[in-house]
Amino acid sequence: MPVVKVLTEGIGEVDLRDIAVYQKRGGYEQWKRAVTEMKPADVADITMKSGLRGRGGAGFPTGRKWSFLPNNGRPRYMVCNCDEAEPGTFKDHMLLEETPHLVLEGILLGTYAIGSKHAFIYIRGEFEHGYRIFSAALAQAREAGFVGQGLFGTDLGIEVTVHRGAGAYICGEETALLNSLEGRRGEPRLKPPFPAVKGLYGEPTVVNNVETLATLPFLLKNGPEWFAKVGPEKSPGYKIVSVSGHVKKPGNFEVPLGTPLRELLELAGGPRDGRKIVAVQPGGGSSACLFEEHLDLPYDFDTMAANGTMLGSGAVVFFDDSTNFVEAALALVRFYAHESCGQCTPCREGGHWLEVTLERIMHGGGLDSDIDMLVAVSHQLTGINLCPLGDSIEPFLASVVKRFEAQFRAYVRKPEAAPAAVSA
Amino acid sequence: MSATDSTQRDFSAIVAKVEPEARKLLAGYPPGNERSALLPILHAFQNVEGWVSPEAMARTAEWVGVPVSVVESTASFYTLFHRAPVGRYMLTPCRNLSCIINGAGSIMAHFREKLGIGHNQTTEDGLFSYEEAECLAACDRAPCMQVNLQFFYDLTTEKVDTMLQAMRDGTFEVAPLPQSVAPGPDWHVASATALRSAGAQGVSDPNDPGGMGDKSGLSMIERLIKDPRPIEARPTHERLVTDGAAVASYAENSNGTGGSH
Numbered sequence: 001m002p003v004v005k006v007l008t009e010g011i012g013e014v015d016l017r018d019i020a021v022y023q024k025r026g027g028y029e030q031w032k033r034a035v036t037e038m039k040p041a042d043v044a045d046i047t048m049k050s051g052l053r054g055r056g057g058a059g060f061p062t063g064r065k066w067s068f069l070p071n072n073g074r075p076r077y078m079v080c081n082c083d084e085a086e087p088g089t090f091k092d093h094m095l096l097e098e099t100p101h102l103v104l105e106g107i108l109l110g111t112y113a114i115g116s117k118h119a120f121i122y123i124r125g126e127f128e129h130g131y132r133i134f135s136a137a138l139a140q141a142r143e144a145g146f147v148g149q150g151l152f153g154t155d156l157g158i159e160v161t162v163h164r165g166a167g168a169y170i171c172g173e174e175t176a177l178l179n180s181l182e183g184r185r186g187e188p189r190l191k192p193p194f195p196a197v198k199g200l201y202g203e204p205t206v207v208n209n210v211e212t213l214a215t216l217p218f219l220l221k222n223g224p225e226w227f228a229k230v231g232p233e234k235s236p237g238y239k240i241v242s243v244s245g246h247v248k249k250p251g252n253f254e255v256p257l258g259t260p261l262r263e264l265l266e267l268a269g270g271p272r273d274g275r276k277i278v279a280v281q282p283g284g285g286s287s288a289c290l291f292e293e294h295l296d297l298p299y300d301f302d303t304m305a306a307n308g309t310m311l312g313s314g315a316v317v318f319f320d321d322s323t324n325f326v327e328a329a330l331a332l333v334r335f336y337a338h339e340s341c342g343q344c345t346p347c348r349e350g351g352h353w354l355e356v357t358l359e360r361i362m363h364g365g366g367l368d369s370d371i372d373m374l375v376a377v378s379h380q381l382t383g384i385n386l387c388p389l390g391d392s393i394e395p396f397l398a399s400v401v402k403r404f405e406a407q408f409r410a411y412v413r414k415p416e417a418a419p420a421a422v423s424a
Numbered sequence: 425m426s427a428t429d430s431t432q433r434d435f436s437a438i439v440a441k442v443e444p445e446a447r448k449l450l451a452g453y454p455p456g457n458e459r460s461a462l463l464p465i466l467h468a469f470q471n472v473e474g475w476v477s478p479e480a481m482a483r484t485a486e487w488v489g490v491p492v493s494v495v496e497s498t499a500s501f502y503t504l505f506h507r508a509p510v511g512r513y514m515l516t517p518c519r520n521l522s523c524i525i526n527g528a529g530s531i532m533a534h535f536r537e538k539l540g541i542g543h544n545q546t547t548e549d550g551l552f553s554y555e556e557a558e559c560l561a562a563c564d565r566a567p568c569m570q571v572n573l574q575f576f577y578d579l580t581t582e583k584v585d586t587m588l589q590a591m592r593d594g595t596f597e598v599a600p601l602p603q604s605v606a607p608g609p610d611w612h613v614a615s616a617t618a619l620r621s622a623g624a625q626g627v628s629d630p631n632d633p634g635g636m637g638d639k640s641g642l643s644m645i646e647r648l649i650k651d652p653r654p655i656e657a658r659p660t661h662e663r664l665v666t667d668g669a670a671v672a673s674y675a676e677n678s679n680g681t682g683g684s685h
Binding site (some may be wrong): 034044075084086087088089090092093118124125126127128129161163164165166167168169180181182183184185186187201242243244245246250251252263280285315317319323324328331334336338339341380 | 461504520521522538562563566
């Protein structure tokens with residue numbers, strides 16, 4: 001089994017929320033080393049060389065993202081995106097609550113690397129518990145002299161502000177997050193300019209995911225080659241994969257990228273007794289489904305993209321032959337309709353239209369033409385919105401309608417006799 | 425509406441509780457960017473009052489230096505801010521993918537039955553508010569929910585019954601929310617005209633395909649059935665409906681009041 005313990009080391013064994021425990025295991029040593037022995041450019045260089053790609057969803061190389069910051073002498077900001085809400089994803093939730101000091105050390109290293117003096121962590125409103133844990137960890141670290149002014153006897157100062165969201169999936173999109181952090185409605189901004197040029201308060205800003213930043217201490221400790229040599233060349237390193245759905249032991253599993261989907265299924269205890277897996281959604285609610293014939297594909301950014309889907313945030317949901325895909329599709333479509341910020345008409349109206357149509361099908365009022373309409377409307381609303389939220393409706397919906405069309409048609413023809421499951 | 429009448433309480437006492445925290449929050453942002461503290465301050469008010477009252481929004485506006493309308497507009501964007509009073513226990517089971525394929529449907533049906541209320545409603549005694557939430561990022565312990573933002577996992581109907589009983593008995597492990605004003609039947613704040621304004625979600629509706637004023641969509645269906653042109657020759661937006669007879673039979677059998685919002 002390829003499961004590894006890097007970011008997840010110690011979770012469930014010791015109380016990593018206690019700064020003494022975290023430090024005893026080498027915590028904040030890399031932070032001290034960076035400030036006292038390294039230049040910001042050294043940290044950025046290591047990150048660039050490691051090939052680390054963003055763990056939040058887009059998979060953009062972190063070092064390159066940092067390199068876009070202009071040298072204009074303006075203040076810069078680091079923003080850690082902990083607005084985890086992609087359906088099926090629960091890794092940042094775990095990191096925040098179980099190992100907050102690692103998250104904080106990662107934030108500090110990232111902030112230092114980009115030459116910023118002020119970092120923010122935007123925590124999803126529903127993570128009130130995690131917010132309290134992180135705030136307590138931050139207070140401990142401040143008292144220990146790891147955050148604030150005059151770090152390790154130098155004249156360097158870095159401030160960290162914890163900011164709680166208030167229940168809006170769209171704030172995970174980086175420009176919506178920045179608007180929300182500025183006290184505005186969480187509506188995505190028109191790009192360009194990208195945040196690297198004009199971000200928080202109009203200044204150069206980097207927005208990085210929790211897991212991305214939490215990887216930094218290990219890159220410094222073990223060197224970039226240690227990370228770069230793991231997994232596929234263009235998709236290297238370890239990744240926490242959130243596995244859920246119809247498996248016996250759902251959970252977070254840290255694995256090298258490139259681990260086959262079937263091994264992820266086995267790590268999660270395999271399918272439930274007497275059932276077989278018919279589909280897998282490999283990259284969160286916004287990704288298209290793969291099917292049983294794809295289970296031997298290696299799980300990495302490029303392989304997923306080459307197969308018409310994405311690795312996204314690393315949320316893998318398995319579906320067995322008991323699944324009612326009409327209900328599953330409704331759950332996701334309703335989610336996107338609910339979370340649309342409303343700025344772009346195709347997303348706002350299209351999502352709503354699809355939701356009501358799916359509800360109509362579920363409740364016996366569906367038409368045969370509705371099935372074609374689901375595919376057509378979801379396709380038509382794609383690619384013409386400010387942000388990727390609207391575009392996230394089509395992948396899952398279209399892929400399951402295509403694969404399990406009979407189940408959808410059966411609902412339409414005779415709802416009361418519709419098979420509740422694929423196998424029926 | 426007496427339910428949202430917030431004039432009967434001593435708001436200055438609430439401000440006294442919130443202000444020190446608000447000052448601290450304001451200091452967390454670079455000077456000149458006080459507006460950033462808008463959401464955190466609203467959270468602070470909601471923690472004390474149980475909801476975000478008009479007075480709280482006005483005071484927040486004053487502290488962060490924006491008009492009240494800006495605070496209202498911003499607050500209305502976020503589902504966690506309740507701009508009208510809610511129950512003592514905010515029950516939010518997850519209705520998203522991993523939970524729904526693991527039995528969340530029966531958990532939600534159980535809540536609705538036991539509480540006698542639906543999505544976004546409050547019980548008459550003001551004890552429970554109920555909202556079906558989107559993915560709560562706890563899919564490994566599905567079906568899951570939050571009670572006053574604290575997580576509960578691996579739900580069963582028996583577990584739900586035990587939890588509800590403990591809340592009624594006052595022995596539940598999560599503290600009840602403060603409630604500065606008694607709640608109404610729901611916490612929805614929006615005028616009917618706002619919902620119907622151009623651009624508001626739900627103007628287009630498959631159950632009201634003719635648009636405003638065509639509640640059943642009958643005029644559009646009639647147009648489709650009587651249209652002698654082949655599908656391909658019809659205006660683009662009507663091409664998708666290809667089965668005229670089925671449309672007609674649906675129209676006959678439907679009561680014409682569609683929509684889910």
